[in-house]
Amino acid sequence: MDNHISDHTTIVSDAALKTAQSVDKDRQWSRLMQLAEIGAIPGGGVNRQSLSTEDRQARALLVRWALARGFEPSVDDFGNLYVRRSGRNPEAPPILTGSHLDSQPSGGRFDGAYGVMAALEVLEALSDSNVETEHPVELVVWTNEEGSRFAPGAMGSMVFTGKVSPQQWLDVTDDEGTTLSQALMETLDALPGLPRRPFGFPVHAYIEAHIEQGPILEAEHLSIGVVTSIQGVRWFTVTVIGETAHAGTTPLRLRKDALQDALAAIQALNTFMNDSTDVLRFTIGRLVLEPNSHNSVSALCRFTIDLRHPDPSVLRAKGDAIEGICIDAMRACTVQVTQNLELPCVAFPEAIVDAVQTSAQALVIGHRRMPSGAFHDASFLATHCPSGMIFVPCAKGLSHNVAESISPEDAAIGTQVLAATIVELSRAINLNPAVILDK
Ligand SMILES: [Zn+2]
Numbered sequence: 001m002d003n004h005i006s007d008h009t010t011i012v013s014d015a016a017l018k019t020a021q022s023v024d025k026d027r028q029w030s031r032l033m034q035l036a037e038i039g040a041i042p043g044g045g046v047n048r049q050s051l052s053t054e055d056r057q058a059r060a061l062l063v064r065w066a067l068a069r070g071f072e073p074s075v076d077d078f079g080n081l082y083v084r085r086s087g088r089n090p091e092a093p094p095i096l097t098g099s100h101l102d103s104q105p106s107g108g109r110f111d112g113a114y115g116v117m118a119a120l121e122v123l124e125a126l127s128d129s130n131v132e133t134e135h136p137v138e139l140v141v142w143t144n145e146e147g148s149r150f151a152p153g154a155m156g157s158m159v160f161t162g163k164v165s166p167q168q169w170l171d172v173t174d175d176e177g178t179t180l181s182q183a184l185m186e187t188l189d190a191l192p193g194l195p196r197r198p199f200g201f202p203v204h205a206y207i208e209a210h211i212e213q214g215p216i217l218e219a220e221h222l223s224i225g226v227v228t229s230i231q232g233v234r235w236f237t238v239t240v241i242g243e244t245a246h247a248g249t250t251p252l253r254l255r256k257d258a259l260q261d262a263l264a265a266i267q268a269l270n271t272f273m274n275d276s277t278d279v280l281r282f283t284i285g286r287l288v289l290e291p292n293s294h295n296s297v298s299a300l301c302r303f304t305i306d307l308r309h310p311d312p313s314v315l316r317a318k319g320d321a322i323e324g325i326c327i328d329a330m331r332a333c334t335v336q337v338t339q340n341l342e343l344p345c346v347a348f349p350e351a352i353v354d355a356v357q358t359s360a361q362a363l364v365i366g367h368r369r370m371p372s373g374a375f376h377d378a379s380f381l382a383t384h385c386p387s388g389m390i391f392v393p394c395a396k397g398l399s400h401n402v403a404e405s406i407s408p409e410d411a412a413i414g415t416q417v418l419a420a421t422i423v424e425l426s427r428a429i430n431l432n433p434a435v436i437l438d439k
Pocket residue numbers: 100111112145210376
């Protein structure tokens with residue numbers, strides 16, 4: 001009996017299997033480790049925030065690798081970076097595959113970076129196996145997925161898909177007061193001579209490989225998550241405005257204490273968001289006080305809300321109620337609630353989900369279908385073209401953490417499935433777009 005793969009050749013093409021078999025585990029791993037040196041921080045993580053010096057170094061390294069293999073790099077005006085391997089039909093819309101190179105301030109080595117290195121490995125595997133695809137295949141690096149330096153996240157994919165005009169974000173500043181426009185200009189200038197691409201060019205399909213950022217695959221000893229959907233997200237900022245006063249002289253009944261009213265609002269929100277099924281995700285991740293002084297009543301308390309749910313009707317109802325609950329909770333202060341981000345629940349098209357699953361089956365790889373709890377650039381691409389995602393397991397589900405870890409074997413398996421999926425999708429003529437639930 002020869003290898004398992006030959007038992008399944010009928011369900012995917014020879015070209016798909018040949019490309020998957022050309023994925024080079026050691027080459028991919030060595031690239032991931034070289035990339036991880038850029039912005040390396042103690043504990044094994046990286047600090048490679050968007051449009052920083054480190055981000056620029058990572059982009060330059062990728063372009064060097066691409067040029068060395070004869071692939072064609074290009075960039076758009078928002079810094080989204082593309083690397084093209086042409087296909088049989090140069091006019092055909094490309095299959096895009098990639099993720100992001102930026103990280104959280106104390107991020108891991110694989111969030112985003114894995115999807116970009118997997119994409120490069122697919123391009124190389126295609127070349128090594130002499131497979132000619134009908135459509136060009138392009139690696140993409142989306143600018144500022146993380147949103148930690150310049151908020152919000154996923155800016156590059158939002159601009160590409162026309163959800164937001166780039167002008168809206170050019171004046172956003174980081175903590176040092178650098179504008180996004182300045183950082184973007186320096187990033188574009190650091191790679192001179194790259195051809196410029198328009199936003200929103202036609203795309204045949206988008207496939208993003210990513211670490212799971214959750215514990216399910218590892219717990220079930222599976223190497224591949226076939227991602228079916230991404231739960232919806234709403235971000236809010238709540239600003240409670242009171243008045244500062246002397247902590248020693250001002251009676252409590254006369255205070256407009258912003259922190260105390262904010263705590264009342266948070267308590268009311270916690271009660272309202274309680275979900276016995278534990279599906280809803282409600283997080284207050286940032287809280288800022290002014291003047292933030294030991295012996296002063298707080299004049300201002302600002303906190304953020306991250307709300308997620310896979311059911312659009314629940315997400316809408318819970319999110320819409322936030323403002324009223326906060327207003328009702330105020331005793332002496334006033335409150336403003338603003339929504340900063342709203343991402344719809346996305347169901348990936350069956351044609352893409354099937355292509356991923358069939359590839360995993362053909363390669364005899366343990367897999368399961370699963371939703372994504374985190375949002376990704378694919379959330380936005382899904383509004384533009386047929387899209388999908390492939391997850392690989394990460395140790396203990398840890399992410400946004402220096403201890404984030406994947407194995408070289410799983411990294412290679414994920415890329416094999418990505419490669420086979422891309423070759424199969426290049427043969428498909430009609431792909432249905434994603435279903436955007438509750439658009
Ligand atoms: Zn990511």
